[in-house]
Amino acid sequence: MSEKVLAREGRVIVRKFKRSDLADRSAWPPYRDPLNTHLNFDLSTFIDRERWLFTRKANAGRMYFAIEDEQGRLIGEMSLRDIESHEKTSRLGIHLASNKVSQGYGREALAGLLTYYFDNMKWNTMYLDVAAFNFRAIRLYERLHFERMRDFWRRISADDCVLTAPEYAHIRHLMRRAPGGIEALHHDMLLTKERYFETLAQGTGEHLVAE
Numbered sequence: 001m002s003e004k005v006l007a008r009e010g011r012v013i014v015r016k017f018k019r020s021d022l023a024d025r026s027a028w029p030p031y032r033d034p035l036n037t038h039l040n041f042d043l044s045t046f047i048d049r050e051r052w053l054f055t056r057k058a059n060a061g062r063m064y065f066a067i068e069d070e071q072g073r074l075i076g077e078m079s080l081r082d083i084e085s086h087e088k089t090s091r092l093g094i095h096l097a098s099n100k101v102s103q104g105y106g107r108e109a110l111a112g113l114l115t116y117y118f119d120n121m122k123w124n125t126m127y128l129d130v131a132a133f134n135f136r137a138i139r140l141y142e143r144l145h146f147e148r149m150r151d152f153w154r155r156i157s158a159d160d161c162v163l164t165a166p167e168y169a170h171i172r173h174l175m176r177r178a179p180g181g182i183e184a185l186h187h188d189m190l191l192t193k194e195r196y197f198e199t200l201a202q203g204t205g206e207h208l209v210a211e
C-alpha cells in the first residue's frame with residue numbers, strides 16, 4: 001500500500017481511491033436486498049472499469065476515497081461530490097462491501113474522513129442525503145452529529161416488491177409509487193465545522209464517543 005494515508009481511525013485507514021483498487025472492488029460480494037442492488041457494479045471488463053473510474057475520478061466535482069481494514073483490504077469507498085471549493089462544502093457518499101456492514105467500520109471510516117475534512121482540509125460544511133428507510137445509515141450520521149435539515153421524495157431504482165413484500169411492511173410508509181417508478185422519502189443532513197468541533201470538545205478527545 002503506497003498511497004498516502006489521509007486518516008486513521010480505529011481499525012481503518014482512509015486514502016485516495018486508486019485504479020488498482022478496482023480489482024478488489026470487483027470481488028466484493030453483491031448486495032442481495034433490492035433496496036441496495038444499485039450499489040452492485042459489474043466491473044469485469046476493461047470498459048466497465050474505465051467507465052466506472054471516469055464518472056468518479058475524471059469528474060473534477062468529486063473526490064474519491066478508499067477504506068482499508070486492519071488487514072489492508074479494501075472494504076469500502078467514500079466520495080465527496082457537489083464540491084464548492086469557494087464555500088468549502090461538499091456532499092458525502094459512503095458505501096461498504098456487503099459483507100462488511102454493521103461491524104463498526106462505517107463509523108470509523110466516516111469519523112476518519114471528518115477529521116481529514118474539518119481538521120486538515122479545513123472545510124466548512126459536509127452535506128449528505130439518505131433514504132428515510134436506511135435506519136443504519138441514519139444512526140451512523142446522527143451518532144457523528146449530522147443534523148436533519150429537510151425531507152424530500154426521490155426516485156429510487158428498486159423492484160416493485162419493496163411496495164408489496166411483507167419484509168418491507170415496516171418501511172412501506174417511507175416509499176410511494178410515482179409515475180414511472182418508486183420514490184422514497186429522503187432526509188437532507190449536514191454537519192458544520194462549528195458543530196463538529198463543538199461536539200469534539202464535549203467528548204473525550206476522540207470523535208467516537210459512545211452515547
Ligand SMILES: CC(C)(COP(=O)(O)OP(=O)(O)OC[C@H]1O[C@@H](n2cnc3c(N)ncnc32)[C@H](O)[C@@H]1OP(=O)(O)O)[C@@H](O)C(=O)NCCC(=O)NCCS
Pocket residue numbers: 036039094095096097100101102103104105106107108129130131134135136137139140143
Ligand atoms: C451505511 C453504512 C456506511 C454504515 O456503516 P456500518 O459499518 O454498516 O455501520 P456501523 O456498524 O458503523 O454503525 C451502524 C449503527 O447503526 C445501528 N444499526 C444497525 N442496523 C440498524 C437498524 N436496522 N436500525 C437502526 N440502527 C441500526 C448499529 O447498531 C450502529 O449503531 P451503534 O454504533 O450505536 O451501535 C454501511 O452499512 C453501508 O455501506 N451500507 C450500504 C450503503 C449505504 O446504505 N450507504 C449510505 C447511503 S446514504
